Amino acid sequence: MALGQRLELKQGQGLVITPQLQQAIKLLQLSNLELESVIEQELERNPLLQRDDSDPVSDSDGDAPVESREERGELTLGDSDTAAANNDMDVSRADTYGDDEPVVREKESALSSDSDGPMVDWSKAGKGGSSFDGDEDGLERSLTREKTLAEHLTDQALIAHFSAPEMAIAQILIDAVDDAGYMRAPLYEIADRLGCSLALVESVLRTCQGFEPTGIMATSVPECLKLQLIERNRFDPAMAALIDNLELLAKRDLSALRKVCGVDDEDLAEMISELKSLNPRPGAQFGAEPSQTVVPDVFVRPDAAGGWRIDLNSDTLPRVLVDQKYHAKVATGARSDAEKSYLSECLNQANWLIKSLDQRARTILKVSAEIVRQQDAFFVYGVEYLKPLNLKTVAEAVGMHESTISRVTSNKYIATPRGVFELKFFFTSSIASSDGTAAHSAESVRHKIKTLIDGEKSSGEILSDDRIVELLKEAGVDIARRTVAKYREALRIPSSVERKRLIK
Structure with missing residues (x-):
């Protein structure tokens, strides 16, 4: 057979992920803070994008037409007319949660009684930035901020009469201290890096361990407690034995501790009380990064019609638009092909970003509505009625892929009458029922276990794991001891x- 070259045309289908589609997928899984950062970058990069600073339409009385609610990202479950206008989704409180389960209408009416009242504006929390524009006390807050641990230790090192080499070593040691106040870097590595002797590093560390607060820059918890006891003049051989056997104290093995320390019950109780008065985290009292308040992406509240009203938090939705006037002005002045191509690319990217943001908001609303519909019993009766739920169930209900549901529920929070939860909270594994009825969610079983153990104080009976298994099986939960x-x-x-x- 002769060898040769030839050209062939073949037609096939393949999935190609365009850069625009990659951007849309990326936006889905971002939290509201991460999304705000991405939008800021796009505003700086794309001259045709501008922020929409107009106030969103308010709906104080809740009687606005369906179209305006849908534009603002609102959905009501349980009202047949409204639900029909929103992808035919409807949830009614008439759903049964089990043939033998009582319907507690008192709880339902209590939740619905304040449905017309104003919701707490969680969106205002955690947004106290420091700036000179529109924030008169921003400068005062920056000047009166709490001193960090590193700054506090550095101030003491400056007056510790260190030589220049010792001051350099002290600064390296201070940089290696964690938020709790412990030295986490091995001393021999610091000596190796600085090219000095290990004895010199240990000498500087001993001096630094005399800084305030007492116990700072210790290499372990026992050493931290030892430094505090030495300052109180309470470090004797018995206390040293107690610190060397903290694992026995954690197990509450008091008989073994008495033998190790060589003391009686009264002395041991006094030593344990002294130990409890110490601070095992001396660095925790100093300033650290402020914790960010969770800002929910979705609000859920009872509706007057007996269902649930689901609103997107408009404060977490970035409002951007294309500056058409600027585009028209620049387009008339574009002469070269490169300028026209750049302008066209910016316009396409701006339009696609706005479309992706709108699609992201609609997807979050749609998935949240299905989760609320699936977990309606939880919102009415509590965590014991949390149903087993997985990504596949929600994906089939809303007509999306499981990976899309996973991205939508990542780093998204929902504010409900029972608190603020991450959307991932409602996806729990199932545990079989012993009587053949509906399965129980893992979260509700954990709640049952905690309730049984909390009841030990009133009953006086300490429940073993085997006894808890028996009680759960009597309640209809088939679960293993492990x-x-x-x-x-x-x-x-x-x-x-x-x-x-502990009781003894």
Whole structure:
């Protein structure tokens, strides 16, 4: 057979992810803070984009027409007329949660009674930035901010009569201190890096450990406690033995501690009380990065018609638009092909960004509405009625892919009458029922376990994991003992043996 070259044309189909589609996918999984940062970058890069500073339309009485609510990102579940106008989604309180479960109308009416009242404006929380424009006390806040731990230690090092080499070592040691006040870098590595002896580094560290607060720059928890006891003149051989055996104290093995320390019950109780008065995190009292208040992306509140009203938080939705006047002005002055091409590219990117933001908002609203519909019993009766739910169920209900649901529910928060939750909270694994009825969610089972253990104080009975399994099976939950132990440990509840020691 002769070898040769030839050209062939073949037609096929393939999935090509364009840069615009990649941007839309990326916007879906961003939190509101990350999205704001991306929008700021686009505003700086694209001259045709500008921020829309106009106030959103307010709906104080809730009687606006359906069209205006939909434009503002609102959806009402439970009202047949409104739900039909919003993708035919309808949720009614007449849904049954089990044939043998009582319908507690008192709770439902209590939630619906204040449905007409104003909602708490969580969106205002956590937005106290410091600036000179429109913020008169921004300068005062910046001048009166709390001193950080590193600054506090550096101020003391400057008056510690260090030589120049010792001051350099002290600064490196201070930089290696974590937020709790502990030295986390090995001293031999610091000596190696600075080209000095380990003895010199240890000498500087001993001096730094005399700084305030007492116990700072310790290399371990026992050393931190030891430094504080030495300052109080309470570090004796018995206390040293107690610090060396903190694991026995954590297990509440008091008989072993008495033997190790060589003291009686009264002295041991006094030593433990002294130990509890110490501060194992001396650096935590100093300024750190302020925690950001969670700003919900979606609001859920009872509707007057008996369902749930779902609103997007307009404060977390960036409002940008294309400056058509500027585009028309620049377009008339564009002469070269490069200028026209750049202008066309900016216009296409601006239009696609606005379209992607609108699609993101609609997708969040649609997915949130389905989650509320699926978990309606939780909003009415509490965590014990949280249903098992997975991404596939929601994806099939809204006609989207599971990966899209996963991106939409990442870093998104929903404010409900029962608190603020991440959307991921409502996706829980299922645990089979012992009586063959509907399965239980893992979160509701964890709540049952915590409730049983909290009831030990009133009943006087310490429940073992095996006993908890028996009680849960009587309540219709088929669960293994190792699963109970795993959930108990996740709740940071000690074992029955340790709880008995705590009572004693």
